[in-house]
Amino acid sequence: MEEEKMEAEDPNHNNWERRPESPPELPAPPEPAAPCRRRCDSSGGRALLGISGSTSKFLMNVITVDDYRSTYWPKLESAIDQLLTQSPGDYIPISYEQIYSCVYKCVCQQHSEQMYSDLMRKIACHLERVSQDLQVSSPAHYIEKFNLALGQYMGALQSIVPLFIYMNKFYIETKLNRDLKDDLIQLFTDHVADKHIYSLMPLLIEAQSTPFQVTPSTMASIVKGLHTLRPEWVQLAPTLFSKFIPNILPPAMESELQDYAAQDIKLQQELMQNGFARGDQSRKRAGDELAYNGASSCGSSQGYR
Structure with a gap:
């Protein structure tokens, strides 16, 4: 009835x-x-x-x-x-x-x-x-x-x-x-993330050191999700989190710029080895190439390592 x-x-x-x-x-x-x-x-x-x-x-x-x-x-x-x-x-x-x-x-x-x-x-x-x-x-x-x-x-x-x-x-x-949403997010933290964070984090660090072992979108989704669940987990892998979340690391020092430039060159070489060509460069003017390289170095100097 x-x-x-x-x-x-x-x-x-x-x-x-x-x-x-x-x-x-x-x-x-x-x-x-x-x-x-x-x-x-x-x-x-x-x-x-x-x-x-x-x-x-x-x-x-x-x-x-x-x-x-x-x-x-x-x-x-x-x-x-x-x-x-x-x-x-x-x-x-x-x-x-x-x-x-x-x-x-x-x-x-x-x-x-x-x-x-x-x-x-x-x-x-x-x-x-x-x-x-x-x-x-x-x-x-x-x-x-x-x-x-x-x-x-x-x-x-x-x-x-x-x-x-x-x-x-x-x-x-x-x-x-x-708040209900906060309570339900806490449930996932307590019953899933807390139990797996120390198994998950080493795999994420290893995957980050091997380009394209895991798709960038998956890495970004997990890292941002973990930061939402518990921001203090940043301390487990600050460099990893800094690649997907702004202002995680302190501002770069001028003395570190050469190291960042070397990391950029290494990354570009790894991309080319994995079949990611830089494309047709014949249409670029010399000034454009310089501007591109300068922008790349500046972007790396702001905490993205």
Whole structure:
């Protein structure tokens, strides 16, 4: 009966159209927003709203703990599963309006604490499986698999956080003085990155010393992601982080410029040995060549080693 009730309240529950990864800004659910928000802001009951029990039932059907467990949370859990496991760029057949409405109703019916606990436990269990999968990965695929896991998770947060915006606003920010996105990023740090950083970092340093062992885009994605998760990890490999994040290293000294120039020459030689020719130089004027070399040296002198 509860399932039929929710379908009647949500005429768009069968609208399973293709949507972008980040759900659009949705209209307010059908319940009157002002009384519900007042209730979410307070910890009191109907007396604080100044309405009778019958009026309260009219405004919103009561959601019991059993209702939450048997009907509402399963819908949320199914959507979270799909969002966490989708590949980047994929579209999944869930109704964002329906999920958004579920969260809204549960918050207004004082189920925020339980819903937050369930959400964190659900995602933590998922990340434990991700970590275990990485542990059995071969070194040859370790970097790519970590990059995929990190990118997939961060992509999922772009949808999960907006869907739980009411819980974030009226429970996490108000009562816990935290933010949902920060909490979910911390989960990845605790359950995945912390457990793998000392296996991952030597592989990244080795890959950086061997051009094109790992694609530059993958290296940039992982290094920037690690810096987002925990900025102090820069101290593990400052030179590596400085190649992808500005102002990691102190400004270069004039006495170091010759060393940087020598590193540039070595890199150009390695590129040519790997089949990356500098292209047709016949159209370049002598002044252009000098300007190019000067710009290259200057760029290297600003902390990119």
